[in-house]
Amino acid sequence: MPLLVVYNPVSGDSSGRALFKDHVIPLLKQKNVTPDHVEETTGPGHVGTLVADFLASLPDSTQTVSVVLGSGDGTLHELINALNNLPSSKPLPRINLALVPCGTANALYVSLFPPTEDEDTVTVEYKLKSVNAFLSPDPRAVPLNLAVTVLSAAPVRTPGLPQGPPQVSISAVVASTALHASILHDSEALRASDPSMGRFKTAAMQNITRWYGASVKLFPREGAGVVEVFDPAAQAFVPHEASTEDEPIVDLSGPFAYFLSTVNVDRLEPKFRISPRGRDVLVPEGRRSAALDLVMVRPWRDPSYEMDSEEARARFAEKAAAVLGAAYQDGAHVNLRYDESGKIVAEGTGPTVVEYIRCGGWEWEPDDIDPRAHFVCADGDILTIPNGGKARCTAATPMSDTTGFAIYV
Ligand SMILES: Nc1ncnc2c1ncn2[C@@H]1O[C@H](COP(=O)(O)OP(=O)(O)OP(=O)(O)O)[C@@H](O)[C@H]1O
Numbered sequence: 001m002p003l004l005v006v007y008n009p010v011s012g013d014s015s016g017r018a019l020f021k022d023h024v025i026p027l028l029k030q031k032n033v034t035p036d037h038v039e040e041t042t043g044p045g046h047v048g049t050l051v052a053d054f055l056a057s058l059p060d061s062t063q064t065v066s067v068v069l070g071s072g073d074g075t076l077h078e079l080i081n082a083l084n085n086l087p088s089s090k091p092l093p094r095i096n097l098a099l100v101p102c103g104t105a106n107a108l109y110v111s112l113f114p115p116t117e118d119e120d121t122v123t124v125e126y127k128l129k130s131v132n133a134f135l136s137p138d139p140r141a142v143p144l145n146l147a148v149t150v151l152s153a154a155p156v157r158t159p160g161l162p163q164g165p166p167q168v169s170i171s172a173v174v175a176s177t178a179l180h181a182s183i184l185h186d187s188e189a190l191r192a193s194d195p196s197m198g199r200f201k202t203a204a205m206q207n208i209t210r211w212y213g214a215s216v217k218l219f220p221r222e223g224a225g226v227v228e229v230f231d232p233a234a235q236a237f238v239p240h241e242a243s244t245e246d247e248p249i250v251d252l253s254g255p256f257a258y259f260l261s262t263v264n265v266d267r268l269e270p271k272f273r274i275s276p277r278g279r280d281v282l283v284p285e286g287r288r289s290a291a292l293d294l295v296m297v298r299p300w301r302d303p304s305y306e307m308d309s310e311e312a313r314a315r316f317a318e319k320a321a322a323v324l325g326a327a328y329q330d331g332a333h334v335n336l337r338y339d340e341s342g343k344i345v346a347e348g349t350g351p352t353v354v355e356y357i358r359c360g361g362w363e364w365e366p367d368d369i370d371p372r373a374h375f376v377c378a379d380g381d382i383l384t385i386p387n388g389g390k391a392r393c394t395a396a397t398p399m400s401d402t403t404g405f406a407i408y409v
Pocket of ligand 1: 008009010011012013041042043044045046071072073074075076078102103104105106107380
């Protein structure tokens, strides 16, 4: 099978080059595996060119290829989007990736290889799990689902102004708006001063009192018929009360404090299990069903909420922080409820603090007067919805076993 090795030398703490030189390449050699090419990315966008050129150089364009990819989630996102934008109408071959986590958060890797209590994610042994899976006698690769986000402009066109094509971004990890998109937007500016995950916490504190105005629609996943919601009492997804077989689409109004969907993953950092059931839908070849796990917080569900005000937002910030804190406790936030006074508790029958949804897609139409509600984060990439426009995100699964992306696990 054709094999390309490629790594981003500046992902995360920039240790990728040393990791490949000292460990990945020697491991391949030891197993008598010779890559066709070993490449280092030289700048944004380069990974797409390297892999597209490699595919174009192969005599058989339908043959499955393997790529050992040293990167964070951002470089993988770039690769998927670059290949999707290739001008060819032919489907691409199946691309099996052996991931080497070199980025800051490595959400996909830590979700596929969830670290045990005493496992250290910075060790070489931990980082080589996917490469070792690729090199095993009977390698197994899990197909990736994708979340396709399309930003559309206002329906009424301004006379005389051309309307560009809708902007599309494909995620393998996360598509979000509200707090998470704001955090990612602001944390980019902090990257130079703080390359660690600490920059996400700093940006979170800058944004925690904000709420976001939008109208939302939720669509069922294929095969389910209805939108589902996690019921902590049943510890399972059950039909959403506003979704029926006849009228499955759920309409929601804001304001929203948090709105984040994941695909393929149950966590965004080793311990931040924001969509704790998110890996359930990653199933072996042949039994696929693409779904998004959506985590929402709408402050007015709090029984102590009276009206939107600066004070109400400041008070609710403590609750939002408690929710995010519980996500670090093995995803315990999805079990939290309000008691009658609005206190957050782990038991009872009050409204859940988090609405944890499983769906096939969502549509987010931001209020025009709320500029921050226009940010969408697709695997760390920040997109801006044009005024009057909306974002539609849909879960997708590879068309067949011979195309799409898969990860050696
Ligand atoms: N040689 C290079 N010099 C500068 N930037 C590069 C180079 N090669 C790739 N890049 C850019 O580096 C960016 C960051 O990479 P990546 O997402 O892999 O790491 P990260 O942001 O540290 O990790 P994570 O996404 O897990 O937080 C990519 O978006 C890519 O465009």
